[in-house]
Amino acid sequence: MSGLFFPLVLGVWWKRATREGAIAGILAGIISGTVYLTWVFPKFSVPIWGGVNTPFLGIDHLRFGLIGAPICLVVMVVVSLMTKEPSPATQKLVDDTRIPTGKAILGKQH
Secondary structure, three states: OOHHHHHHHHHHHOOOOOOHHHHHHHHHHHHHHHHHHHHOOOOOOOOOOOOOOOOOOOOHHHHHHHHHHHHHHHHOOOOOOOOHOOOHHHHHHHHHOOOOOOOOOOOOOO
């Protein structure tokens, strides 16, 4: 779940967000969150290099989304800025989604 929040929010509120950025952010957030969870979860935490796997900044296995969400945000923004800007039609769709006019999009209102 930590990799899904920012693509949803930025997809609605940031016209520069791209599909490639959203996909990269989702993958980076989910993968980093999963890796961190297996690192600190007591059942799976196997000491590596003779030490104990201590939580980073005190973030335990119950709050592993705090690792995946910022990584998702950074990756999505960087990849979106590196790829081609969305078409004007897509940007208009974002505006229409964000600022409703009250008109029916798919047909007659009931």
